[in-house]
Amino acid sequence: MDSERAPLLPSYKEATTRERQRQPFLTWIFGFGFLGAVIVIIVLLLNPSNVPSTAPPLKPMPGPEPEPMPSPEPEPEPQPEPKPKPLPYHMLYHVAIVGAGPAGVFAAEQLRKNEGELDKPLSITVFERKPAVGGRLTTDWPLYPFNDYQQQPLLPESASIRSLSHGAILEAAEEYDVQPRPSDHKESIVYNVRGSFELTRPSNKASWTSWTRESYFFGNSCKKVKEVGNIAKSQLLQLYRDTMPVNSIQELVERHDLKNALSNGGLRILEEHDVPRIYMDDVLEGEIAIQYSQSMRSLNNLALGIGAYNADQGKSLQGGSMAETLQAMLDDNSVDLRLSTEVFGFRRFNATTWIVASRKQGTSSQPEYNMFDAVIVAAPFFPNDFEFENTKVRTTPRYIDYVNQHITWFTSSVEPDRDALGINATSPFPDRVIMRAPRSWPHPRGGQGFVEISDLGVISHRNTRVDQHLYRVLSEGRLEDRHLVVLLNGESPSWVGRHEIKTAYPKLYTRLDFPPIVFDDGFWSPLSIETVGTSVELSAWAGKNVASLVVAELAKRADD
Structure with missing residues (x-):
């Protein structure tokens, strides 16, 4: 019975045979293990900082510094649209305004509003003797x-x-x-x-x-x-709301029946x-x-x-604040504002062009001469204040007291x-x-x-x-x-x-004779309104009135 029972342990031959059958598999296992160990050792040798040790780190071998890795480039910020190149001189109408008080600033605003009536854009230059906008104030x-x-x-x-x-x-x-x-x-x-x-x-x-x-x-x-x-207020606002341009104060007085009041x-x-x-x-x-x-x-x-x-x-x-408001108006209407700049002379260049002479206040800088198609004198002046070189204006400027x-x-x-x-x-x-x-x-x-x-x-x-x-x-x-x-x-x-x-x-004494608005072709002054009254409303109206006259004359030149 015992002799027929299967042996619990294999015989030497069977064991040897089985061992031979397992050798290729074990050989692969030990081979891969050895290769992995070699790779780990190489990595540790190449990067010693990963080795836990209390010893000080090895000093790097002398040599050129490794170049830093390039950082990712930031996304470019959106750039403002490039400003258009300025138009050539001959492709613009050039208007000079002397004085940055209410009359001058409202004239600049009205010029810009009426610009669409012209065949060319406007270049507006405002000269102001003082260091800030506001005029006399x-x-x-x-x-x-x-x-x-x-x-x-x-x-x-x-x-x-x-x-x-x-x-x-x-x-x-x-x-x-x-x-x-x-x-x-x-x-x-x-x-x-x-x-x-x-x-x-x-x-x-x-x-x-x-x-x-x-x-x-x-x-x-x-x-x-x-x-x-209230009677005066009504008359004043009636003048201010008037949008029909006039060439003389007499015409304005007759239109609004102001003879008795003046x-x-x-x-x-x-x-x-x-x-x-x-x-x-x-x-x-x-x-x-x-x-x-x-x-x-x-x-x-x-x-x-x-x-x-x-x-x-x-x-x-x-x-x-009047000064703050006037400055905002100029900023919004794209003018060339020249503060601390005194205008001291005019000269007719030809039938349609004037030369304006100016200089910086309080400096020894040389005078500057610029050519304009129209000139608006919107600051109080006396004829002797300006030099009219080789020029006689058609209507002589008159004093305002x-x-x-x-x-x-x-x-x-x-x-x-x-x-x-x-x-x-x-x-x-x-x-x-x-x-x-x-x-x-x-x-x-x-x-x-x-x-x-x-x-x-x-x-x-x-x-x-x-x-x-x-x-x-x-x-x-x-x-x-x-x-x-x-x-x-x-x-x-x-x-x-x-x-x-x-x-x-x-001086606002009684009168029915008034200084001119139009001195000559291309030369105006809105300040004759100050012989009627003095207020921001009247100055604003006068500036806008002259601006309308300027645009009308420039448009007429284009048609001729």
Whole structure:
């Protein structure tokens, strides 16, 4: 039984046979294992940093530094479209505008709007003698309180009623996305002429107490003066909205039936509306003197009516920073703006071309001469200011009489003398005081003798950290420090800044003869409108009117 049972262990022969059958398989296994070990050793030798060891790493063999692997190139940023190459000179109409005030800037805007009526594009160059846009209402150089460049620069435009505009500047500010000032502005004003009266303007913003006090002293004078002001406002806006170009102011006057308003003056229009004499003497006389530096008895009825409007309702209607708005208009209308550049001469080159001579202000640079197809002189000028070399214009430029105004800013921690200003000792300091100038102050011949003192608020001196009030004085003569000491009751101001607005206001007496708009072919000036009145609206209209005349003449040349 046992002999037939299968053996538990193989015999030697069977084992040997099986071993031989397995040898090729084991040989492959051991071969691959050995090859893998060799590869691992080679890798470790080539990269010793992977070997865990406490020994310091081997120093690399001296030799050239391996080049760094190139980093992936960043995706190129989108490039702005290349600017088109400027057109050759002969493929453009070239227009020069002298003056970057309201008339000049609105002229540039209107030229650009009417450009489509021409057979060639326009190249517009604006020359401005001052370092910033704004015309007469810009200082000759930046002026900062305490001479500290961290402070806001002072702008004389706030000194002129023309900047408190309700039409042109407000509309332009909205169109060019310049934030306008709010229209809920109101002021407390002390009129210290024969007596002292504190009123709120505009009158419809007055408190019950203020309104009652005004009614007690002046009755319904305010209402009657408003009627006069609203008539002038309607006439003014009628002119501003007029889009039909005219070649002369006479044509404009006849179109809008303004002969009576411009040929009559004195106090007739106020007397016709039964404005009491006490209101004229104690309130309006000082207001008009500050607005125009002229007696209200010398003004034509249109100018007097505009002054009456500005003395009340006009104080609530503000259009924002005029300089900022005018700059935005130029930026948006692609002009070549040349600041701090004075134009000093013109010369006719041929029947259709003028040469304009200019030079940089305050430098020894050589004059520059440029050729233009049209010239617009939009800044106050006198014929003797310009050289007309070998040229006689067809219509001789005529003088426009102007008056100057001085602006004095000063800072002080001491309040001005209340008794001298006619301010109640217990009342808050008013926004403005209109009064007769102290006897020790300058009184230019022919002046009206009024000054305006405004409290512009509190500013802090950066070095001393002391809060001080900033004041502004409008006067007919230059104020020295000693004059301000009188105002401050013996104390000296901590800082003083001065500016003179030359040709500040045209003399607006009665008249029916006006300077020309067109001096010659290709030569215009919009400023003859200033013999009618002075406001941003009138300046804007005059600039746009001349621009329309320029485009019409250039189009006519192309047709001939």
